[in-house]
Amino acid sequence: MIEIITSLQNKFVKLAASLKQKKYRDELGLFVVEGVRLVEEAVQSDWLIETCIYTEETLEQERVQRIIADLQSKNCRMIQVASSIYEKVTDTKEPQGIMAIVKKNVHSLEDRLEAKVKEFFIVLDEVQDPGNVGTMIRTAAAAGCTGVILTKGCADVFASKAVRGSMGSIFHVPIIEGLTRSEVISYLKEHDIEILATSLESSKVYFEIDFKQSLAIVFGNEGNGVSQEFIEKAQERLYIPLANHVESLNVAASAAVILYEVVRQRR
Known part of the structure:
Protein backbone atom coordinates (compact mmCIF):
# COMPACT_ATOMS: atom_id res chain seq x y z
CA MET A 1 0.00 0.00 0.00
CA LYS A 104 21.52 -0.24 11.12
CA ASN A 105 23.22 -3.63 11.03
CA VAL A 106 25.31 -4.04 14.16
CA HIS A 107 28.53 -6.05 13.89
CA SER A 108 31.07 -7.00 16.52
CA LEU A 109 34.64 -8.22 16.22
CA GLU A 110 33.58 -11.66 17.39
CA ASP A 111 31.29 -12.03 14.37
CA ARG A 112 34.35 -12.47 12.19
CA LEU A 113 35.72 -15.54 13.99
CA GLU A 114 33.48 -17.77 11.90
CA ALA A 115 35.23 -16.72 8.69
CA LYS A 116 38.19 -19.11 9.21
CA VAL A 117 40.31 -17.25 6.66
CA LYS A 118 43.37 -15.07 6.92
CA GLU A 119 41.93 -11.90 8.37
CA PHE A 120 42.35 -8.64 6.46
CA PHE A 121 41.04 -5.75 8.54
CA ILE A 122 41.37 -2.05 7.95
CA VAL A 123 41.35 0.10 11.10
CA LEU A 124 40.33 3.76 10.94
CA ASP A 125 41.94 5.52 13.90
CA GLU A 126 39.94 8.71 14.47
CA VAL A 127 39.50 9.46 10.76
CA GLN A 128 37.26 12.48 11.02
CA ASP A 129 36.17 13.39 7.51
CA PRO A 130 33.00 11.46 6.62
CA GLY A 131 33.93 11.54 2.94
CA ASN A 132 37.22 9.81 3.74
CA VAL A 133 35.42 7.26 5.90
CA GLY A 134 32.97 6.43 3.11
CA THR A 135 35.69 6.21 0.46
CA MET A 136 37.82 3.93 2.65
CA ILE A 137 34.85 1.62 3.24
CA ARG A 138 34.32 1.47 -0.52
CA THR A 139 37.99 0.60 -1.10
CA ALA A 140 37.97 -1.98 1.70
CA ALA A 141 34.94 -3.70 0.18
CA ALA A 142 36.53 -3.71 -3.27
CA ALA A 143 39.77 -5.16 -1.88
CA GLY A 144 37.92 -7.96 -0.06
CA CYS A 145 38.61 -6.85 3.49
CA THR A 146 37.30 -8.98 6.34
CA GLY A 147 35.89 -5.88 7.97
CA VAL A 148 36.34 -2.18 8.69
CA ILE A 149 37.01 -1.19 12.31
CA LEU A 150 36.38 2.39 13.41
CA THR A 151 37.73 3.64 16.72
CA LYS A 152 35.86 6.13 18.87
CA GLY A 153 36.37 9.61 17.46
CA CYS A 154 35.85 8.61 13.83
CA ALA A 155 33.24 10.35 11.73
CA ASP A 156 29.84 8.67 11.85
CA VAL A 157 29.76 5.94 9.21
CA PHE A 158 26.00 6.48 8.87
CA ALA A 159 26.25 10.22 8.13
CA SER A 160 24.92 11.04 4.68
CA LYS A 161 28.33 12.11 3.33
CA ALA A 162 29.93 8.86 4.50
CA VAL A 163 27.10 6.75 3.06
CA ARG A 164 27.40 8.55 -0.28
CA GLY A 165 31.18 8.20 -0.22
CA SER A 166 30.85 4.45 0.24
CA MET A 167 28.69 4.25 -2.92
CA GLY A 168 26.67 1.47 -1.32
CA SER A 169 29.67 -0.53 -0.08
CA ILE A 170 28.47 0.08 3.45
CA PHE A 171 26.01 -2.76 2.74
CA HIS A 172 28.67 -5.20 1.56
CA VAL A 173 31.51 -5.20 4.12
CA PRO A 174 31.14 -5.72 7.89
CA ILE A 175 31.68 -2.49 9.83
CA ILE A 176 32.54 -2.48 13.52
CA GLU A 177 32.38 0.98 15.08
CA GLY A 178 32.83 2.79 18.36
CA LEU A 179 35.67 0.72 19.82
CA THR A 180 38.48 2.04 21.99
CA ARG A 181 42.02 1.55 20.76
CA SER A 182 42.74 -0.81 23.64
CA GLU A 183 39.72 -2.97 22.70
CA VAL A 184 40.95 -3.24 19.12
CA ILE A 185 44.52 -4.02 20.15
CA SER A 186 43.41 -6.68 22.66
CA TYR A 187 41.25 -8.43 20.08
CA LEU A 188 43.96 -8.42 17.42
CA LYS A 189 46.58 -9.70 19.84
CA GLU A 190 44.30 -12.43 21.20
CA HIS A 191 43.60 -13.75 17.70
CA ASP A 192 47.16 -13.49 16.36
CA ILE A 193 46.31 -10.78 13.87
CA GLU A 194 49.33 -8.60 13.14
CA ILE A 195 48.98 -4.86 13.54
CA LEU A 196 50.51 -2.79 10.75
CA ALA A 197 50.50 0.98 11.21
CA THR A 198 51.15 3.71 8.67
CA SER A 199 53.97 5.88 10.00
CA LEU A 200 57.01 7.83 8.82
CA GLU A 201 59.05 6.83 11.89
CA SER A 202 61.23 3.68 11.77
CA SER A 203 59.09 2.30 8.97
CA LYS A 204 59.48 0.26 5.77
CA VAL A 205 58.25 1.02 2.27
CA TYR A 206 54.81 -0.55 2.03
CA PHE A 207 55.69 -2.93 -0.84
CA GLU A 208 58.54 -4.44 1.22
CA ILE A 209 56.06 -5.71 3.82
CA ASP A 210 54.74 -9.29 3.79
CA PHE A 211 50.95 -8.98 3.71
CA LYS A 212 50.14 -12.68 3.41
CA GLN A 213 49.47 -13.28 7.12
CA SER A 214 46.33 -12.30 9.07
CA LEU A 215 46.60 -8.57 9.54
CA ALA A 216 44.97 -5.28 10.40
CA ILE A 217 46.28 -2.12 8.76
CA VAL A 218 45.79 1.07 10.76
CA PHE A 219 45.24 4.43 9.06
CA GLY A 220 45.18 7.55 11.18
CA ASN A 221 43.59 10.91 11.71
CA GLU A 222 43.95 13.37 8.83
CA GLY A 223 45.99 15.83 10.90
CA ASN A 224 47.82 13.70 13.44
CA GLY A 225 48.22 10.31 11.76
CA VAL A 226 48.06 7.01 13.63
CA SER A 227 47.98 7.32 17.42
CA GLN A 228 51.04 6.43 19.48
CA GLU A 229 49.06 3.62 21.12
CA PHE A 230 48.77 1.76 17.81
CA ILE A 231 52.29 2.72 16.71
CA GLU A 232 53.80 1.15 19.84
CA LYS A 233 51.84 -2.10 19.42
CA ALA A 234 52.42 -2.49 15.68
CA GLN A 235 54.51 -5.43 14.47
CA GLU A 236 55.37 -3.41 11.36
CA ARG A 237 55.27 0.27 10.41
CA LEU A 238 54.93 1.21 6.77
CA TYR A 239 54.96 4.25 4.54
CA ILE A 240 54.35 5.24 0.92
CA PRO A 241 57.37 6.92 -0.72
CA LEU A 242 56.54 10.33 -2.21
CA ALA A 243 58.34 12.45 -4.81
CA ASN A 244 58.40 16.14 -5.74
CA HIS A 245 58.33 17.43 -2.17
CA VAL A 246 54.81 16.08 -1.58
CA GLU A 247 54.48 15.69 2.18
CA SER A 248 51.58 13.27 2.34
CA LEU A 249 48.66 11.65 0.57
CA ASN A 250 45.03 11.92 1.54
CA VAL A 251 44.29 9.08 3.96
CA ALA A 252 41.74 7.51 1.61
CA ALA A 253 44.25 7.57 -1.25
CA SER A 254 46.88 5.97 1.00
CA ALA A 255 44.45 3.22 1.91
CA ALA A 256 43.77 2.45 -1.75
CA VAL A 257 47.48 2.17 -2.56
CA ILE A 258 48.28 -0.13 0.37
CA LEU A 259 45.18 -2.31 0.25
CA TYR A 260 45.79 -3.18 -3.37
CA GLU A 261 49.35 -4.21 -2.58
CA VAL A 262 47.77 -6.67 -0.12
CA VAL A 263 45.49 -7.89 -2.91
CA ARG A 264 48.45 -8.26 -5.28
CA GLN A 265 50.50 -10.27 -2.80
CA ARG A 266 47.67 -12.58 -1.85
CA ARG A 267 46.83 -13.58 -5.42
Missing part, protein backbone atom coordinates in the same frame (compact mmCIF):
# COMPACT_ATOMS: atom_id res chain seq x y z
CA ILE A 2 1.29 3.46 -0.92
CA GLU A 3 0.56 6.42 1.35
CA ILE A 4 0.36 9.85 -0.25
CA ILE A 5 1.56 12.47 2.22
CA THR A 6 0.95 16.20 1.77
CA SER A 7 2.09 17.54 5.14
CA LEU A 8 5.54 18.22 6.58
CA GLN A 9 4.07 17.32 9.96
CA ASN A 10 3.64 13.66 9.00
CA LYS A 11 5.57 11.54 11.50
CA PHE A 12 7.55 9.65 8.85
CA VAL A 13 8.53 12.84 7.04
CA LYS A 14 9.64 14.31 10.38
CA LEU A 15 11.53 11.08 11.14
CA ALA A 16 13.45 11.27 7.87
CA ALA A 17 14.36 14.90 8.55
CA SER A 18 15.52 14.10 12.10
CA LEU A 19 17.95 11.46 10.84
CA LYS A 20 20.19 14.21 9.46
CA GLN A 21 21.41 14.44 13.06
CA LYS A 22 23.70 11.83 14.58
CA LYS A 23 21.95 11.82 17.96
CA TYR A 24 18.72 10.61 16.35
CA ARG A 25 20.52 8.07 14.17
CA ASP A 26 22.13 6.66 17.31
CA GLU A 27 18.95 6.82 19.40
CA LEU A 28 16.72 5.17 16.79
CA GLY A 29 19.25 2.84 15.14
CA LEU A 30 18.20 4.17 11.74
CA PHE A 31 19.82 6.12 8.92
CA VAL A 32 18.91 7.44 5.47
CA VAL A 33 20.23 6.47 2.06
CA GLU A 34 19.38 8.75 -0.83
CA GLY A 35 19.44 8.48 -4.58
CA VAL A 36 18.55 5.75 -7.05
CA ARG A 37 21.89 3.92 -6.95
CA LEU A 38 22.20 3.84 -3.15
CA VAL A 39 18.60 2.77 -2.61
CA GLU A 40 19.15 0.00 -5.18
CA GLU A 41 22.21 -1.17 -3.21
CA ALA A 42 20.17 -1.20 -0.02
CA VAL A 43 17.38 -3.19 -1.68
CA GLN A 44 19.87 -5.78 -2.95
CA SER A 45 21.40 -6.23 0.51
CA ASP A 46 20.00 -8.04 3.54
CA TRP A 47 19.59 -4.80 5.52
CA LEU A 48 16.07 -3.96 6.67
CA ILE A 49 14.49 -1.00 4.86
CA GLU A 50 11.68 0.33 7.03
CA THR A 51 10.35 3.18 4.89
CA CYS A 52 10.80 4.50 1.35
CA ILE A 53 9.96 8.12 0.55
CA TYR A 54 9.79 9.25 -3.06
CA THR A 55 8.21 11.83 -5.37
CA GLU A 56 5.70 11.18 -8.11
CA GLU A 57 8.11 12.65 -10.67
CA THR A 58 10.79 10.06 -9.96
CA LEU A 59 8.37 7.28 -10.93
CA GLU A 60 9.04 8.20 -14.56
CA GLN A 61 12.31 6.23 -14.26
CA GLU A 62 12.13 2.48 -14.88
CA ARG A 63 14.84 1.84 -12.26
CA VAL A 64 12.71 3.59 -9.65
CA GLN A 65 9.66 1.57 -10.68
CA ARG A 66 11.65 -1.62 -10.10
CA ILE A 67 12.84 -0.38 -6.71
CA ILE A 68 9.27 0.43 -5.67
CA ALA A 69 8.06 -3.01 -6.79
CA ASP A 70 10.88 -4.77 -4.92
CA LEU A 71 10.20 -2.85 -1.73
CA GLN A 72 6.46 -3.43 -1.93
CA SER A 73 7.14 -7.17 -2.18
CA LYS A 74 9.11 -6.86 1.08
CA ASN A 75 6.23 -5.08 2.83
CA CYS A 76 8.21 -1.86 3.19
CA ARG A 77 6.22 1.25 4.08
CA MET A 78 5.90 3.33 0.89
CA ILE A 79 5.33 7.09 1.08
CA GLN A 80 4.82 9.35 -1.90
CA VAL A 81 5.31 13.07 -1.31
CA ALA A 82 5.27 16.28 -3.32
CA SER A 83 8.63 17.59 -4.51
CA SER A 84 8.23 20.60 -2.22
CA ILE A 85 8.06 18.30 0.81
CA TYR A 86 10.91 16.10 -0.39
CA GLU A 87 13.16 19.15 -0.76
CA LYS A 88 12.60 19.98 2.92
CA VAL A 89 13.71 16.51 3.95
CA THR A 90 16.61 15.80 1.61
CA ASP A 91 20.25 16.21 2.61
CA THR A 92 21.60 16.52 -0.94
CA LYS A 93 22.00 19.56 -3.20
CA GLU A 94 20.53 17.88 -6.28
CA PRO A 95 18.07 15.30 -4.93
CA GLN A 96 16.95 12.41 -7.12
CA GLY A 97 13.58 12.14 -5.43
CA ILE A 98 13.95 8.84 -3.58
CA MET A 99 15.27 7.88 -0.16
CA ALA A 100 15.09 4.91 2.18
CA ILE A 101 15.11 4.77 5.96
CA VAL A 102 17.28 1.77 6.85
CA LYS A 103 17.86 -0.07 10.12
Whole structure:
Protein backbone atom coordinates (compact mmCIF):
# COMPACT_ATOMS: atom_id res chain seq x y z
CA MET A 1 0.00 0.00 0.00
CA ILE A 2 1.29 3.46 -0.92
CA GLU A 3 0.56 6.42 1.35
CA ILE A 4 0.36 9.85 -0.25
CA ILE A 5 1.56 12.47 2.22
CA THR A 6 0.95 16.20 1.77
CA SER A 7 2.09 17.54 5.14
CA LEU A 8 5.54 18.22 6.58
CA GLN A 9 4.07 17.32 9.96
CA ASN A 10 3.64 13.66 9.00
CA LYS A 11 5.57 11.54 11.50
CA PHE A 12 7.55 9.65 8.85
CA VAL A 13 8.53 12.84 7.04
CA LYS A 14 9.64 14.31 10.38
CA LEU A 15 11.53 11.08 11.14
CA ALA A 16 13.45 11.27 7.87
CA ALA A 17 14.36 14.90 8.55
CA SER A 18 15.52 14.10 12.10
CA LEU A 19 17.95 11.46 10.84
CA LYS A 20 20.19 14.21 9.46
CA GLN A 21 21.41 14.44 13.06
CA LYS A 22 23.70 11.83 14.58
CA LYS A 23 21.95 11.82 17.96
CA TYR A 24 18.72 10.61 16.35
CA ARG A 25 20.52 8.07 14.17
CA ASP A 26 22.13 6.66 17.31
CA GLU A 27 18.95 6.82 19.40
CA LEU A 28 16.72 5.17 16.79
CA GLY A 29 19.25 2.84 15.14
CA LEU A 30 18.20 4.17 11.74
CA PHE A 31 19.82 6.12 8.92
CA VAL A 32 18.91 7.44 5.47
CA VAL A 33 20.23 6.47 2.06
CA GLU A 34 19.38 8.75 -0.83
CA GLY A 35 19.44 8.48 -4.58
CA VAL A 36 18.55 5.75 -7.05
CA ARG A 37 21.89 3.92 -6.95
CA LEU A 38 22.20 3.84 -3.15
CA VAL A 39 18.60 2.77 -2.61
CA GLU A 40 19.15 0.00 -5.18
CA GLU A 41 22.21 -1.17 -3.21
CA ALA A 42 20.17 -1.20 -0.02
CA VAL A 43 17.38 -3.19 -1.68
CA GLN A 44 19.87 -5.78 -2.95
CA SER A 45 21.40 -6.23 0.51
CA ASP A 46 20.00 -8.04 3.54
CA TRP A 47 19.59 -4.80 5.52
CA LEU A 48 16.07 -3.96 6.67
CA ILE A 49 14.49 -1.00 4.86
CA GLU A 50 11.68 0.33 7.03
CA THR A 51 10.35 3.18 4.89
CA CYS A 52 10.80 4.50 1.35
CA ILE A 53 9.96 8.12 0.55
CA TYR A 54 9.79 9.25 -3.06
CA THR A 55 8.21 11.83 -5.37
CA GLU A 56 5.70 11.18 -8.11
CA GLU A 57 8.11 12.65 -10.67
CA THR A 58 10.79 10.06 -9.96
CA LEU A 59 8.37 7.28 -10.93
CA GLU A 60 9.04 8.20 -14.56
CA GLN A 61 12.31 6.23 -14.26
CA GLU A 62 12.13 2.48 -14.88
CA ARG A 63 14.84 1.84 -12.26
CA VAL A 64 12.71 3.59 -9.65
CA GLN A 65 9.66 1.57 -10.68
CA ARG A 66 11.65 -1.62 -10.10
CA ILE A 67 12.84 -0.38 -6.71
CA ILE A 68 9.27 0.43 -5.67
CA ALA A 69 8.06 -3.01 -6.79
CA ASP A 70 10.88 -4.77 -4.92
CA LEU A 71 10.20 -2.85 -1.73
CA GLN A 72 6.46 -3.43 -1.93
CA SER A 73 7.14 -7.17 -2.18
CA LYS A 74 9.11 -6.86 1.08
CA ASN A 75 6.23 -5.08 2.83
CA CYS A 76 8.21 -1.86 3.19
CA ARG A 77 6.22 1.25 4.08
CA MET A 78 5.90 3.33 0.89
CA ILE A 79 5.33 7.09 1.08
CA GLN A 80 4.82 9.35 -1.90
CA VAL A 81 5.31 13.07 -1.31
CA ALA A 82 5.27 16.28 -3.32
CA SER A 83 8.63 17.59 -4.51
CA SER A 84 8.23 20.60 -2.22
CA ILE A 85 8.06 18.30 0.81
CA TYR A 86 10.91 16.10 -0.39
CA GLU A 87 13.16 19.15 -0.76
CA LYS A 88 12.60 19.98 2.92
CA VAL A 89 13.71 16.51 3.95
CA THR A 90 16.61 15.80 1.61
CA ASP A 91 20.25 16.21 2.61
CA THR A 92 21.60 16.52 -0.94
CA LYS A 93 22.00 19.56 -3.20
CA GLU A 94 20.53 17.88 -6.28
CA PRO A 95 18.07 15.30 -4.93
CA GLN A 96 16.95 12.41 -7.12
CA GLY A 97 13.58 12.14 -5.43
CA ILE A 98 13.95 8.84 -3.58
CA MET A 99 15.27 7.88 -0.16
CA ALA A 100 15.09 4.91 2.18
CA ILE A 101 15.11 4.77 5.96
CA VAL A 102 17.28 1.77 6.85
CA LYS A 103 17.86 -0.07 10.12
CA LYS A 104 21.52 -0.24 11.12
CA ASN A 105 23.22 -3.63 11.03
CA VAL A 106 25.31 -4.04 14.16
CA HIS A 107 28.53 -6.05 13.89
CA SER A 108 31.07 -7.00 16.52
CA LEU A 109 34.64 -8.22 16.22
CA GLU A 110 33.58 -11.66 17.39
CA ASP A 111 31.29 -12.03 14.37
CA ARG A 112 34.35 -12.47 12.19
CA LEU A 113 35.72 -15.54 13.99
CA GLU A 114 33.48 -17.77 11.90
CA ALA A 115 35.23 -16.72 8.69
CA LYS A 116 38.19 -19.11 9.21
CA VAL A 117 40.31 -17.25 6.66
CA LYS A 118 43.37 -15.07 6.92
CA GLU A 119 41.93 -11.90 8.37
CA PHE A 120 42.35 -8.64 6.46
CA PHE A 121 41.04 -5.75 8.54
CA ILE A 122 41.37 -2.05 7.95
CA VAL A 123 41.35 0.10 11.10
CA LEU A 124 40.33 3.76 10.94
CA ASP A 125 41.94 5.52 13.90
CA GLU A 126 39.94 8.71 14.47
CA VAL A 127 39.50 9.46 10.76
CA GLN A 128 37.26 12.48 11.02
CA ASP A 129 36.17 13.39 7.51
CA PRO A 130 33.00 11.46 6.62
CA GLY A 131 33.93 11.54 2.94
CA ASN A 132 37.22 9.81 3.74
CA VAL A 133 35.42 7.26 5.90
CA GLY A 134 32.97 6.43 3.11
CA THR A 135 35.69 6.21 0.46
CA MET A 136 37.82 3.93 2.65
CA ILE A 137 34.85 1.62 3.24
CA ARG A 138 34.32 1.47 -0.52
CA THR A 139 37.99 0.60 -1.10
CA ALA A 140 37.97 -1.98 1.70
CA ALA A 141 34.94 -3.70 0.18
CA ALA A 142 36.53 -3.71 -3.27
CA ALA A 143 39.77 -5.16 -1.88
CA GLY A 144 37.92 -7.96 -0.06
CA CYS A 145 38.61 -6.85 3.49
CA THR A 146 37.30 -8.98 6.34
CA GLY A 147 35.89 -5.88 7.97
CA VAL A 148 36.34 -2.18 8.69
CA ILE A 149 37.01 -1.19 12.31
CA LEU A 150 36.38 2.39 13.41
CA THR A 151 37.73 3.64 16.72
CA LYS A 152 35.86 6.13 18.87
CA GLY A 153 36.37 9.61 17.46
CA CYS A 154 35.85 8.61 13.83
CA ALA A 155 33.24 10.35 11.73
CA ASP A 156 29.84 8.67 11.85
CA VAL A 157 29.76 5.94 9.21
CA PHE A 158 26.00 6.48 8.87
CA ALA A 159 26.25 10.22 8.13
CA SER A 160 24.92 11.04 4.68
CA LYS A 161 28.33 12.11 3.33
CA ALA A 162 29.93 8.86 4.50
CA VAL A 163 27.10 6.75 3.06
CA ARG A 164 27.40 8.55 -0.28
CA GLY A 165 31.18 8.20 -0.22
CA SER A 166 30.85 4.45 0.24
CA MET A 167 28.69 4.25 -2.92
CA GLY A 168 26.67 1.47 -1.32
CA SER A 169 29.67 -0.53 -0.08
CA ILE A 170 28.47 0.08 3.45
CA PHE A 171 26.01 -2.76 2.74
CA HIS A 172 28.67 -5.20 1.56
CA VAL A 173 31.51 -5.20 4.12
CA PRO A 174 31.14 -5.72 7.89
CA ILE A 175 31.68 -2.49 9.83
CA ILE A 176 32.54 -2.48 13.52
CA GLU A 177 32.38 0.98 15.08
CA GLY A 178 32.83 2.79 18.36
CA LEU A 179 35.67 0.72 19.82
CA THR A 180 38.48 2.04 21.99
CA ARG A 181 42.02 1.55 20.76
CA SER A 182 42.74 -0.81 23.64
CA GLU A 183 39.72 -2.97 22.70
CA VAL A 184 40.95 -3.24 19.12
CA ILE A 185 44.52 -4.02 20.15
CA SER A 186 43.41 -6.68 22.66
CA TYR A 187 41.25 -8.43 20.08
CA LEU A 188 43.96 -8.42 17.42
CA LYS A 189 46.58 -9.70 19.84
CA GLU A 190 44.30 -12.43 21.20
CA HIS A 191 43.60 -13.75 17.70
CA ASP A 192 47.16 -13.49 16.36
CA ILE A 193 46.31 -10.78 13.87
CA GLU A 194 49.33 -8.60 13.14
CA ILE A 195 48.98 -4.86 13.54
CA LEU A 196 50.51 -2.79 10.75
CA ALA A 197 50.50 0.98 11.21
CA THR A 198 51.15 3.71 8.67
CA SER A 199 53.97 5.88 10.00
CA LEU A 200 57.01 7.83 8.82
CA GLU A 201 59.05 6.83 11.89
CA SER A 202 61.23 3.68 11.77
CA SER A 203 59.09 2.30 8.97
CA LYS A 204 59.48 0.26 5.77
CA VAL A 205 58.25 1.02 2.27
CA TYR A 206 54.81 -0.55 2.03
CA PHE A 207 55.69 -2.93 -0.84
CA GLU A 208 58.54 -4.44 1.22
CA ILE A 209 56.06 -5.71 3.82
CA ASP A 210 54.74 -9.29 3.79
CA PHE A 211 50.95 -8.98 3.71
CA LYS A 212 50.14 -12.68 3.41
CA GLN A 213 49.47 -13.28 7.12
CA SER A 214 46.33 -12.30 9.07
CA LEU A 215 46.60 -8.57 9.54
CA ALA A 216 44.97 -5.28 10.40
CA ILE A 217 46.28 -2.12 8.76
CA VAL A 218 45.79 1.07 10.76
CA PHE A 219 45.24 4.43 9.06
CA GLY A 220 45.18 7.55 11.18
CA ASN A 221 43.59 10.91 11.71
CA GLU A 222 43.95 13.37 8.83
CA GLY A 223 45.99 15.83 10.90
CA ASN A 224 47.82 13.70 13.44
CA GLY A 225 48.22 10.31 11.76
CA VAL A 226 48.06 7.01 13.63
CA SER A 227 47.98 7.32 17.42
CA GLN A 228 51.04 6.43 19.48
CA GLU A 229 49.06 3.62 21.12
CA PHE A 230 48.77 1.76 17.81
CA ILE A 231 52.29 2.72 16.71
CA GLU A 232 53.80 1.15 19.84
CA LYS A 233 51.84 -2.10 19.42
CA ALA A 234 52.42 -2.49 15.68
CA GLN A 235 54.51 -5.43 14.47
CA GLU A 236 55.37 -3.41 11.36
CA ARG A 237 55.27 0.27 10.41
CA LEU A 238 54.93 1.21 6.77
CA TYR A 239 54.96 4.25 4.54
CA ILE A 240 54.35 5.24 0.92
CA PRO A 241 57.37 6.92 -0.72
CA LEU A 242 56.54 10.33 -2.21
CA ALA A 243 58.34 12.45 -4.81
CA ASN A 244 58.40 16.14 -5.74
CA HIS A 245 58.33 17.43 -2.17
CA VAL A 246 54.81 16.08 -1.58
CA GLU A 247 54.48 15.69 2.18
CA SER A 248 51.58 13.27 2.34
CA LEU A 249 48.66 11.65 0.57
CA ASN A 250 45.03 11.92 1.54
CA VAL A 251 44.29 9.08 3.96
CA ALA A 252 41.74 7.51 1.61
CA ALA A 253 44.25 7.57 -1.25
CA SER A 254 46.88 5.97 1.00
CA ALA A 255 44.45 3.22 1.91
CA ALA A 256 43.77 2.45 -1.75
CA VAL A 257 47.48 2.17 -2.56
CA ILE A 258 48.28 -0.13 0.37
CA LEU A 259 45.18 -2.31 0.25
CA TYR A 260 45.79 -3.18 -3.37
CA GLU A 261 49.35 -4.21 -2.58
CA VAL A 262 47.77 -6.67 -0.12
CA VAL A 263 45.49 -7.89 -2.91
CA ARG A 264 48.45 -8.26 -5.28
CA GLN A 265 50.50 -10.27 -2.80
CA ARG A 266 47.67 -12.58 -1.85
CA ARG A 267 46.83 -13.58 -5.42
